[in-house]
Amino acid sequence: xxxxxxxxxxxxxxxxxxxxxxxxxxxxxxxxxxxxxxxxxxxxxxxxxxxxxxxxxxxxxxxxxxxxxxxxxxxxxxxxxxxxxxxxxxxxxxxxxxxxxxxxxxxxxxxxxxxxxxxxxxxxxxxxxxxxxxxxxxxxxxxxxxxxxxxxxxxxxxxxxxxxxxxxxxxxxxxxxxxxxxxxxxxxxxxxxxxxxxxxxxxxxxxxxxxxxxxxxxxxxxxxxxxxxxxxxxxxxxxxxxxxxxxxxxxxxxxxxxxxxxxxxxxxxxxxxxxxxxxxxxxxxxxxxxxxxxxxxxxxxxxxxxxxxxxxxxxxxxxxxxxxxxxxxxxxxxxxxxxxxxxxxxxxxxxxxxxxxxxxxxxxxxxxxxxxxxxxxxxxxxxxxxxxxxxxxxxxxxxxxxxxxxxxxxxxxxxxxxxxxxxxxxxxxxxxxxxxxxxxxxxxxxxxxxxxxxxxxxxxxxxxxxxxxxxxxxxxxxxxxxxxxxxxxxxxxxxxxxxxxxxxxxxxxxxxxxxxxxxxxxxxxxxxxxxxxxxxxxxxxxxxxxxxxxxxxx
Numbered sequence: 426x427x428x429x430x431x432x433x434x435x436x437x438x439x440x441x442x443x444x445x446x447x448x449x450x451x452x453x454x455x456x457x458x459x460x461x462x463x464x465x466x467x468x469x470x471x472x473x474x475x476x477x478x479x480x481x482x483x484x485x486x487x488x489x490x491x492x493x494x495x496x497x498x499x500x501x502x503x504x505x506x507x508x509x510x511x512x513x514x515x516x517x518x519x520x521x522x523x524x525x526x527x528x529x530x531x532x533x534x535x536x537x538x539x540x541x542x543x544x545x546x547x548x549x550x551x552x553x554x555x556x557x558x559x560x561x562x563x564x565x566x567x568x569x570x571x572x573x574x575x576x577x578x579x580x581x582x583x584x585x586x587x588x589x590x591x592x593x594x595x596x597x598x599x600x601x602x603x604x605x606x607x608x609x610x611x612x613x614x615x616x617x618x619x620x621x622x623x624x625x626x627x628x629x630x631x632x633x634x635x636x637x638x639x640x641x642x643x644x645x646x647x648x649x650x651x652x653x654x655x656x657x658x659x660x661x662x663x664x665x666x667x668x669x670x671x672x673x674x675x676x677x678x679x680x681x682x683x684x685x686x687x688x689x690x691x692x693x694x695x696x697x698x699x700x701x702x703x704x705x706x707x708x709x710x711x712x713x714x715x716x717x718x719x720x721x722x723x724x725x726x727x728x729x730x731x732x733x734x735x736x737x738x739x740x741x742x743x744x745x746x747x748x749x750x751x752x753x754x755x756x757x758x759x760x761x762x763x764x765x766x767x768x769x770x771x772x773x774x775x776x777x778x779x780x781x782x783x784x785x786x787x788x789x790x791x792x793x794x795x796x797x798x799x800x801x802x803x804x805x806x807x808x809x810x811x812x813x814x815x816x817x818x819x820x821x822x823x824x825x826x827x828x829x830x831x832x833x834x835x836x837x838x839x840x841x842x843x844x845x846x847x848x849x850x851x852x853x854x855x856x857x858x859x860x861x862x863x864x865x866x867x868x869x870x871x872x873x874x875x876x877x878x879x880x881x882x883x884x885x886x887x888x889x890x891x892x893x894x895x896x897x898x899x900x901x902x903x904x905x906x907x908x909x910x911x912x913x914x915x916x917x918x919x920x921x922x923x924x925x926x927x928x929x930x931x932x933x934x935x936x937x938x939x940x941x942x943x944x945x946x947x948x949x950x951x952x953x954x955x956x957x958x959x960x961x962x963x964x965x966x967x968x969x970x971x972x973x974x975x976x977x978x979x
Contacts, residue, residue: 455563608642879925
């Protein structure tokens with residue numbers, strides 16, 4: 426074959442590789458977006474039970490088709506305070522099993538149906554307007570492109586299988602250390618063990634890899650190299666996130682060492698060849714089987730020893746007590762790679778902001794009703810956090826809106842964006858109330874017993890409406906009874922503030938209180954009424970509740 430023909434073959438093979446990677450990415454993203462709320466539900470199932478966490482890892486990775494993405498996502502969750510090391514380690518094991526789904530699919534010969542998948546996907550994406558349907562089209566088209574790219578690579582790499590030079594290089598991969606290094610480096614570059622296994626399977630189909638012995642150590646190295654995504658993701662994260670990334674590397678390294686020893690001294694490849702003869706299923710299918718067995722084996726061997734891995738991790742990377750906490754608890758840029766999870770975390774952070782806004786109001790009441798000067802200082806600190814958190818959530822929502830998310834989630838993010846503005850204003854109104862409290866504390870104003878009682882009545886109603894409104898908001902609830910109560914409470918606040926304004930003007934006209942006291946009292950009524958208005962806006966910002974899905978309140 427002349428140089429020009431080889432160049433064309435290489436170009437076609439690179440095009441096939443591009444199709445393969447784009448297909449894998451589109452299929453994974455489509456599955457992830459179509460799963461949407463189901464991914465949220467899976468996340469909530471994560472407990473300290475490592476076997477349950479492992480199942481969650483299997484299912485999530487099976488959906489998004491990438492253990493590297495799951496590992497990076499887990500690091501993000503840890504950095505956001507969602508997971509600790511003992512919870513995450515089970516997910517890491519599950520991710521290793523879940524990532525084998527891709528290689529299993531690739532081992533199935535469905536070349537004849539590939540164009541149909543691409544056609545159906547293109548039709549759905551082109552003619553269906555709703556994002557929810559388009560995601561199914563994205564899955565079908567991605568699935569088709571995945572196999573088309575693999576087929577294109579295999580067809581245009583066959584010349585390498587006829588070259589003695591390339592066959593000699595492939596034969597050297599049967600040396601354990603060299604095979605492991607090649608696997609680690611290659612997957613470290615492309616950041617996906619699933620994609621690496623797919624490319625290796627394409628080389629086997631093309632005849633470059635002629636037997637499983639040439640590929641098995643490379644497969645083991647793939648699983649170590651896949652840890653690079655989590656390690657890179659942990660840079661700049663908190664200590665727990667770094668521990669999780671290190672544990673993931675530790676698991677893969679120990680697993681690679683164990684399985685390398687087993688392969689050298691026991692008939693691991695011979696057993697695969699016995700049950701799946703290369704003459705019948707092909708070397709590519711054997712590579713898929715080796716990948717699957719490797720990940721299942723290290724999970725079976727190491728999951729029961731996960732406590733020892735945790736202890737070893739804590740010994741090498743102990744937690745530092747003096748690490749500074751971030752203002753945001755649930756938000757992490759790493760989670761943006763999984764938009765449905767990012768939406769859920771934003772909802773939780775908004776619920777946390779609501780609780781902080783409520784704390785500001787409580788401190789304001791303590792200051793004005795009990796003339797507590799310390800409460801004013803505490804409110805200033807709390808309001809600093811509220812302002813920073815509002816800014817952080819706003820930036821995060823802007824990032825989410827730049828992602829491909831389902832229509833409902835986009836509506837929720839718009840509602841959250843509006844809600845946090847009202848939550849911040851509740852904090853601002855609380856500061857205004859504290860300014861009035863300072864007037865009372867300094868003796869520049871004084872209320873009569875009647876005025877004090879009227880003020881307390883309004884404060885109690887506003888406290889009630891905050892509780893009910895924030896419950897509706899944080900749980901995205903449409904409890905009709907509670908909704909009616911909120912509406913009635915708002916009407917009562919408006920009615921009482923109007924009546925108490927008139928009462929106070931009457932007291933002023935009778936000379937029962939000073940002009941300064943009157944101004945402070947009326948300013949308090951205005952701020953309390955505005956807090957109630959903002960609370961109602963927050964309560965009704967979500968248009969409807971997601972079916973069978975609730976957000977955990979903070």
